[in-house]
Amino acid sequence: MANDRSFEEAREGKANRRSEILNAAGQLFSRQGFHATSMRDLAKAVNLQGGSLYAHIQSKEEVLFELVNRAADEFLSSAEAVPSDLSPREQLERLVRGHLEVIVRELDNATVFFHEWKFLNPDLQRKITARRDAYEAHFRRVIEAGVQQGQFQVEDVRLATLFVLSALNWTYHWYRPGGKLTLEALSSHYCKLIFRTLGAQ
Amino acid sequence: MANDRSFEEAREGKANRRSEILNAAGQLFSRQGFHATSMRDLAKAVNLQGGSLYAHIQSKEEVLFELVNRAADEFLSSAEAVPSDLSPREQLERLVRGHLEVIVRELDNATVFFHEWKFLNPDLQRKITARRDAYEAHFRRVIEAGVQQGQFQVEDVRLATLFVLSALNWTYHWYRPGGKLTLEALSSHYCKLIFRTLGAQ
Structure with missing residues (x-):
C-alpha cells in the first residue's frame, strides 16, 4: 500500500x-x-x-504541438457544446460567446494557437488545419442555416463567416482580462455587431 | 564627369x-x-x-524596424489620401479599400508589421504604437462623424472601430493575391458588411 x-x-x-x-x-x-x-x-x-x-x-516542438492542439480542443469543445436544436441565431450567439470566452480564458494558448502554429512541421500543421477547418465549419453551417430560414441575409456565406471570425480572432491582440471592459460586455456588444453584419431579422 | x-x-x-x-x-x-x-x-x-x-x-533589428515602419508609412499615407470633404460613408469606404489594398500589395511587410513588431525594443515599439494609434484614429473619427451626422448608428464607437479593423487586419492570414477572389471583389464585399455592421443608412 x-x-x-x-x-x-x-x-x-x-x-x-x-x-x-x-x-x-x-x-x-x-x-x-x-x-x-x-x-x-x-x-x-x-x-x-x-x-x-x-x-x-521530448522537444520544444512537442510542447508547441500540445499547446496548439489544446487550444484547438478548447475551441472545438466550446462549439460542440452548442445545442443544435436552438435557432441559428441562438446558436451563433453561443458560438460567438464561446469563442471569446476561450480566447480570454486561454489568452496565452490562443496567442500561440494563432501566432506560432506555423512553426510546426508540415504534418502537424495539417492536423491543426483540419481542426481549424472543422471549427470554422460550425460557424459557416449555422450562418448558412440562418440564411435558409430567413433569419440572416448574407450574399456570400463563406466571406461573411471569414469576416466574423476575423473580427473575433483579433481580440487576443488587444483584450486584457481585468480591464474595464468585461468579457460579458465585450460579448454582448460583439454579438449585436455580428447580428447586424449578417442582416439578422 | x-x-x-x-x-x-x-x-x-x-x-x-x-x-x-x-x-x-x-x-x-x-x-x-x-x-x-x-x-x-x-x-x-x-x-x-x-x-x-x-x-x-547595421543589425537585424534595424531591418525589422525599417520594415515595420514602412508598412506604417503605407497605411498612414493611404488614410491621409482620403479627401476630408467626402461624406463619412464615402471616407470610410476609401479607408477600407485602402487598408485592404496595402495588406494585399505589401503582404510580407504587413505580416511583419502585425506579427513581428513585438520583437522591437520598447523604444521602437512605442514609435510604432504611436503610428498605429494615429492610423486607428482615422477610422474612429470617420465613424464618429458618421454617427453625428446620422449616417451610422453605433452604440460604442471605440468598440465598433476595433471590430471593423480586426476583421480587416486578419485578411493577411488567409488572402492570397492571384486566387479566385480579386481585391476588388473582397473590398466591395467587406464594405457592404462593414456598412451593415455600422447600421449605415
Missing part, C-alpha cells in the same frame, strides 16, 4: 510538473515567440536544470 | 542592394519569423557573404 501510494504520488508529481512546464511554455511562446524561447529559458521558468527538462518533455 | 557618374552609379548600386536586402528580409521574417531568421539566412537570400551584409545594414 505504502509503495502504491508513493508510486501514485510520483506519477501525480510528474503530471503536475509537465502541466507546469506547459503553462510556462504557453507564456513564453506567446510573449517572446517559439523561436526566441530556448529550452534553457523554459527550464529556468520552472526551476529545473536544462537536462532534467527532458525527463518531462 | 566620369568620376561623378561612377560615384552616382556606386551610390545607386548600394541603394538597390539595400532595397533588395529589405525585400528579402520581409519575405524571410514573414514566412519563418524574425527570430528564426539569421543574418546568414539573409546574406544567403541576396547572395552576399555574411560579413558583407554589414556594409548595407
Whole structure:
C-alpha cells in the first residue's frame, strides 16, 4: 500500500510538473515567440536544470504541438457544446460567446494557437488545419442555416463567416482580462455587431 | 564627369542592394519569423557573404524596424489620401479599400508589421504604437462623424472601430493575391458588411 501510494504520488508529481512546464511554455511562446524561447529559458521558468527538462518533455516542438492542439480542443469543445436544436441565431450567439470566452480564458494558448502554429512541421500543421477547418465549419453551417430560414441575409456565406471570425480572432491582440471592459460586455456588444453584419431579422 | 557618374552609379548600386536586402528580409521574417531568421539566412537570400551584409545594414533589428515602419508609412499615407470633404460613408469606404489594398500589395511587410513588431525594443515599439494609434484614429473619427451626422448608428464607437479593423487586419492570414477572389471583389464585399455592421443608412 505504502509503495502504491508513493508510486501514485510520483506519477501525480510528474503530471503536475509537465502541466507546469506547459503553462510556462504557453507564456513564453506567446510573449517572446517559439523561436526566441530556448529550452534553457523554459527550464529556468520552472526551476529545473536544462537536462532534467527532458525527463518531462521530448522537444520544444512537442510542447508547441500540445499547446496548439489544446487550444484547438478548447475551441472545438466550446462549439460542440452548442445545442443544435436552438435557432441559428441562438446558436451563433453561443458560438460567438464561446469563442471569446476561450480566447480570454486561454489568452496565452490562443496567442500561440494563432501566432506560432506555423512553426510546426508540415504534418502537424495539417492536423491543426483540419481542426481549424472543422471549427470554422460550425460557424459557416449555422450562418448558412440562418440564411435558409430567413433569419440572416448574407450574399456570400463563406466571406461573411471569414469576416466574423476575423473580427473575433483579433481580440487576443488587444483584450486584457481585468480591464474595464468585461468579457460579458465585450460579448454582448460583439454579438449585436455580428447580428447586424449578417442582416439578422 | 566620369568620376561623378561612377560615384552616382556606386551610390545607386548600394541603394538597390539595400532595397533588395529589405525585400528579402520581409519575405524571410514573414514566412519563418524574425527570430528564426539569421543574418546568414539573409546574406544567403541576396547572395552576399555574411560579413558583407554589414556594409548595407547595421543589425537585424534595424531591418525589422525599417520594415515595420514602412508598412506604417503605407497605411498612414493611404488614410491621409482620403479627401476630408467626402461624406463619412464615402471616407470610410476609401479607408477600407485602402487598408485592404496595402495588406494585399505589401503582404510580407504587413505580416511583419502585425506579427513581428513585438520583437522591437520598447523604444521602437512605442514609435510604432504611436503610428498605429494615429492610423486607428482615422477610422474612429470617420465613424464618429458618421454617427453625428446620422449616417451610422453605433452604440460604442471605440468598440465598433476595433471590430471593423480586426476583421480587416486578419485578411493577411488567409488572402492570397492571384486566387479566385480579386481585391476588388473582397473590398466591395467587406464594405457592404462593414456598412451593415455600422447600421449605415
